Amino acid sequence: MTENNLITITIKLFANLRELGPAKTIEKFQKDTTVQVILDKYQLPFKEMKLIILINGKPHITPEYILKDGDVLAIFPPLAGG
Amino acid sequence: MPKRILRVNMNNLEAKFEDFPADFAALGGRALTSTIVEKEVDPLCHPLGANNKLVIAPGLVTGTLAPSSGRLSVGCKSPLTGGIKEANAGTPFSQQLAKMRIAAIILEGKHKGSEYYTLKVTMDKAEFTSADKWVGKGLYDTYQSLFKEYGDKVGICGVGIAAELLGASSGICFNDPEGLPSRYAGRGGVGAVMASKGLKFIVVDDTGAPGVEILNEEAFKEGAQKLRKALTTHDVTKPGGALNSYGTSVLVNIINEAGGLPQRNFSAGQDDRSEKVSGEVKAEIIKERGGKRPHACNPGCIIQCSEVWCKPGGKDPVGVLEYESVWALGPNCGIYDLDDVGELNRACNDLGLDTIEAGGMMGVAMEGGLANFGDGKKALKLLDEVKNKTPLGRILANGTAFTAQAMGVTRVPVVKGQSLPAYDPRAIKGIGVTYATTPQGADHTAGYAIATEIMGVGGTADPMDTSKADLSRNLQVATAAIDATGYCLFIAFAVLDIPEGLEGVVDTLNGVLGANLTVADVPGYGQSIIDVERKFNKAAGFTEKDDRLPEFFLKEKLAPHNTVFDVTDEELDRVWGP
Secondary structure, three states, rough: OOOOOEEEEEEOOOOOHOOOOOOEEEEEEOOOOOOHHHHHHOOOOOOOOOEEEEOOOOOOOOOOOOOOOOEEEEOOOOOOOO | OOOOEEEEEEEEOOOEEEEOOOOOOOOOOHHHHHHHHHHHHOOOOOOOOOOOOEEEEEEEOOOOOOOOEEEEEEEEOOOOOOEEEEEEOHHHHHHHHHOOEEEEEEEEEOOOOOOEEEEEEEEOOEEEEHHHHHHOOOOHHHHHHHHHHHOOOOEEEEEOOOHHHHOOOOEEEOOOOOOOOOEOHHHHHHHHHHHHEEEEEEEEOOOOOOOOOOOHHHHHHHHHHHHHHHHHHHOOOOOOHHHHHHHHHHHHHHHOOOOOOOEEOOOOOOOHHHHOOOHHHHHHHHHOOEOOOEOOOOOOOOOEEEEEEHHHHHHEEEEEEOOHHHHEEEEHHOOOOOHHHHHHHHHHHHHOOOOHHHHHHHHHHHHOOOOOOHHHHHHHHHHHHHHHHHHHHHHHHHOHHHHHHHHHHOOEEEEEEOOOOOOOOOOOOHHHHHHHHHHOOOHHHHOHHHHHHHHHOOOOOOOOOOOOOOHHHHHHHHHHHHHHHHHOOOOHHHHHOOOOHHHHHHHHHHHHHOOOOHHHHHHHHHHHHHHHHHHHHHHHHOHHHHHHHHHHHHHEEEEEOOOOOOHHHHHHHHOOOO
């Protein structure tokens, strides 16, 4: 955390979410920012579909998650395959 | 006209239609191949000898108007695992067989000479011709010539040079709707079994076929409608959804983000360069080059995850570059160039090699010093060794474990001799439980825990949680049932979340069979298939010690999560245990 209460977050968007924001960006946010703030900022369709959200490679993250300095946030549309 | 079995005796080149046994009525696809193999094949036979049999069976609803149902199963004793094998493909060939009311082709015996044959199957007869002129030839040119010779409406399956070498990583190649040799029943060396008998191609001509008999039209129609609705509304399977827009390689980025995309022969779980071979990048290039995306691997598919990758200007189409293939021939070899991956995939298709096993083999070959990681051009040259049938080519064509042993490599990512697919079990434990315990050898499709552990489809599970016996078993049992129906496994993504979709699947089965199955019958049906397969494997000599991952997964930590595979042996044995 920096002295002025800002945290640095890496945001990655994938697949067709890239039509709504950059593939990768590093941004500063106020301390205690939730994932919801980022979903709103890029108008990601979290109400319409079950977006897949990972923090630092850990899946099943919900919008209420409070971001920490240095977090890597990766957001995908619903997908599967194999 | 009732369903039939086409029994092909390669000892005396005799093919005849037999009645389909009444007690097999509810069996199709994997249920039928595994039942016939268990009933008719000595578990201790040599997989490449006269006593092994190869069974090809379309699913129960294949050939009907049920959506995304054009799959077939290929079964035998595997020369790669030494156990029972079911390899699965989506192809118009399966629909043609089903419409001709051929429930299975059983290939048995072994032709004594060194010649190869083509078997042409029509409604009322099956005839052999020499296939010797195709020996040593690549499958792309060969399939073009075969379609010219037999007409473009036939279906073709065949084996390539890798199978002529009796390589345990050779698959059986089926045509896609455009006639490309790109749809593979890839795994377990099924190609070598077909070639060992002296058969190179099967050509099916369904002229005059009556179509699939549907005993209860109303139930069938209602079921197909329910399933269609589920597939067209679920975000994963619907038109314009991720699978449809980007293909299966849409997984590259998410599995890499999750730290489970194996790099350089399973020595790391993440590499930023993986983005370069992602589904997003591939879809863009296909669009630029005038390839096809989306594309159906068989007519009537709603999901349409397939594609046609090609060179610039739309030239030299390869067919689909699946996620598993892109990973195996890409990041697993330290290769992050889609053109290199595309050419390696083309070489595999041309030679008749399973791309997963070939990529696993290439990973250990690179670790063993035959090429540097990342050297796509050298990797292509190594596949030329197979083409030229050199002694080294023979080693490589036998797959990951064989090559690793030849090269003195100890990091050998196989279970029951079969190479692991594109998810590292140290980062995603449930898929590791499936790799270890499926009767098939390491196989992601056998119980795709990834959907639950990473994507939150069919519930959610923490990928690091080590209690995964129940998840893996439930998925393995459901998968076995789906593999019997002829539906694509990807319908599971929709029907796991939408109960009406699953009802629709059962309704279509009731429609075809005139049965009164319910959703509650599905697990028992799936379990009965697994039981048959495990019975065969036990008689072939398998014990619980074969339901384990290789040692290095338990000892070497995987970056970035720095974890090992720590699911206990007791938990693994709980999958099928008391």
